[in-house]
Amino acid sequence: MxxxxxxxxxxxxxxxxxxxxxxxxxxxxxxxxxxxxxxxxxxxxxxxxxxxxxxxxxxHPRIVAAVREQAGRLDHVLMAGFVSEPTMRLTAHLADLLPAELTRIFYSDDGSTAVEAALKIALQYHALRGSKRSAFVGLGSGYHGDTLGAMSVSSIPAYHTLFHERFRKHHAVDSPYCYRCPAGKEAATCEAECMDSLAKLFDECGETMAGCIFEPLLQGAAGMRVYPPKVLRRIFALCESYGVLTIADEVATGFGRTGRMFACDHIGQVPDIMCLAKGLTGGFAPMGITAVKERIYGEFRGIPGSGRILYHGHSFTGNPIAAAAACATMELLKEHRIPxxxxxxxxxxxxxxxxxxxxxxxxxxxxxxxxxxxxxxxxxxxxxxxxxxxxxxxxxxxxxxxxxxxxxxxxxxxxxxxxxxxxxxxxxxxxxxxxxxxxxxxxxxxxx
Ligand SMILES: Cc1ncc(COP(=O)(O)O)c(C=O)c1O
Structure with missing residues (x-):
């Protein structure tokens, strides 16, 4: 045709x-x-x-075979009351690969929805604890996806300004853009001064902050801005001091891309919430993951009527064909000793x-x-x-x-x-x- x-x-x-x-x-x-x-x-x-x-x-023939086999067996099953076999297998793979502290894995459709789920989880976590923390902070020029929630915590002017004006704007601090350092520093003298802006914001209103979202060590869509571990360390330290949840958006950096399995591994820190997608299925199908620490999931342990439930899900959540592709990808990661x-x-x-x-x-x-x-x-x-x-x-x-x-x-x-x-x-x-x-x-x- x-x-x-x-x-x-x-x-x-x-x-x-x-x-x-x-x-x-x-x-x-x-x-x-x-x-x-x-x-x-x-x-x-x-x-x-x-x-x-x-x-x-x-x-990749291995992933092709996994997808083919799965497509002939089960196309999809809703993920409430049911879970597909490859999704269970994938969860086991992820339990092996993810930092042990990230005990709960929530599936969605892509990087943007992984971020949406993270933001909702963070807000509801605080609400369930009786806290009114509801603001988010991100890095200048951060990019977390194109859905409205993800855009509300992103800061690339050409993409987001219009929508911030009309929808919701978060707090944005300096971008750790070393080539044009906002603090005027050189690599040799850098003490992560760009994050003075985060310290100042937390001083002013840290108690209102639900979470700090950041792309660890690499601001991808901003122009592949690589920033030093000391900046990431300072972000974690400041969040800890002010009781702000750390949301590491590893959608681009996850699964071996930066030379470690996850970019946060470079500094030995585990975020409260981690978002993953992109390389997860080896490029075969969209799928996103929001992984959280047990203390966060703990607030969602509830019985009917308690309100302790996450009202979030997508028709294709945990899709078996995507999960089969992801399982084959995880096997390749392990067998090829990536990274x-x-x-x-x-x-x-x-x-x-x-x-x-x-x-x-x-x-x-x-x-x-x-x-x-x-x-x-x-x-x-x-x-x-x-x-x-x-x-x-x-x-x-x-x-x-x-x-x-x-x-x-x-x-x-x-x-x-x-x-x-x-x-x-x-x-x-x-x-x-x-x-x-x-x-x-x-x-x-x-x-x-
Ligand atoms: C860091 C980061 N987060 C989230 C997203 C959104 O992912 P998706 O395009 O799969 O929705 C992207 C996409 O480039 C990204 O780089």
Missing amino acids: PYSNGFDRLWLPFTYDSDMRDYPPRIVERGSGLYVYDNTGRRIMDAVGSWWVSSFGHC ESLEKVTAHFRAGLEGFRDHEAVGDIRSIGLIGAIELVKDRKTKEPFPPALRVGFSVAQAALANGLLVRPLGDVVYFFPAFVITESEIDEMFGILHRSIEEVFHVTPHI
């Missing part, structure tokens, strides 16, 4: 209508490992794991990134685990950004695509979030294509 008029009907996320016309989306027919193939047979290397979900590459086994490939990845350091338009290079980013700027000395109208990042992405590489910059930050199966030679190929694409853009647009 021809799809010519399909383009008149589609509404793509984060896409201008004019781009939809001028750069119509490629129709992708299949995927294998690091690559997807469009309907002209073109091979495209997926350098961003298709929005950070494809942890073991596209169509320990990634050390060598990660070192190669980091060295490759450094190869961009001398380019006149590269202002900053940052990485953590198998995530790396290059921030392009107009002036390296002053860190002046390019005028947004030039769409430098977008142009680089278009050039890269023409050269067979899928990147999806965040503004002028070009980043890499490849599947764990990437090899050293594929890393060289990936960076080689990006080098070439940057050169092409700067060559054909000399005023850049």
Whole structure:
């Protein structure tokens, strides 16, 4: 069936209508490992794991087999009064992988709903304790998803300002954006001063705070801003002093991405609530998790009429096919000893990134685990950004695509979030294509 008029009907996320016309989306027919193939047979290397979900590459045979087998056995069963077998298996896997203190696992549909559930759990937890704590604080430029609750605790101006004005705004403190440190510090002298803003807020109104939500060590959508463990340590310490629940949004950082199983492991801290999604199913199906400490679940232990019940759930909660994909993914994580086994490939990845350091338009290079980013700027000395109208990042992405590489910059930050199966030679190929694409853009647009 021809799809010519399909383009008149589609509404793509984060896409201008004019781009939809001028750069119509490629129709992708299949995927294998690091690559997807469009309907002209073109091979495209997926350098961003298709929005950070494809942890073991596209169509990993082990996950394909698990999904196939499950689809022939049970499609779905509601998750109240019933639970599917793969969901039980997955829960056992997670009990192995998660920090022991996170004793209860609540399933939902994706990263946004994992955050929604976390916010509701935090609010109701306090209410059940007779506390009126109801405010949330997040980090400046934080991103926690696109549903209204998740947006109300997020702070990327272009995405959220309108909705904050019309819906609900939370408190936002400084972003730990080391390249443009809000406290004017350098790495060598940093004492996590960016979090003075959190200390000040807690001094003023800490007793009203239900929870502090943060992306540990990496603010992803803000532009892959990697920040130091001491900042995360200070967030935990401040929350503890003021009795504020810690909500670690590990939707992007979880399951080995940062070089530890969870980013919070880098500082040996366990949050009160952890949100997970993305790599959980290896990129096969949407699924989210909100894991909580026993003391939180304890407030929800109730009998009918007590109000101690979480009125939250989605039709597809705990979907067996997604759970089967997640079980296979968890098995792969364990068998391949992720993240320990990634050390060598990660070192190669980091060295490759450094190869961009001398380019006149590269202002900053940052990485953590198998995530790396290059921030392009107009002036390296002053860190002046390019005028947004030039769409430098977008142009680089278009050039890269023409050269067979899928990147999806965040503004002028070009980043890499490849599947764990990437090899050293594929890393060289990936960076080689990006080098070439940057050169092409700067060559054909000399005023850049
Ligand atoms: C840290 C973080 N939290 C939540 C989300 C939302 O996840 P989803 O897109 O699966 O709803 C994202 C998505 O990028 C994210 O990076």
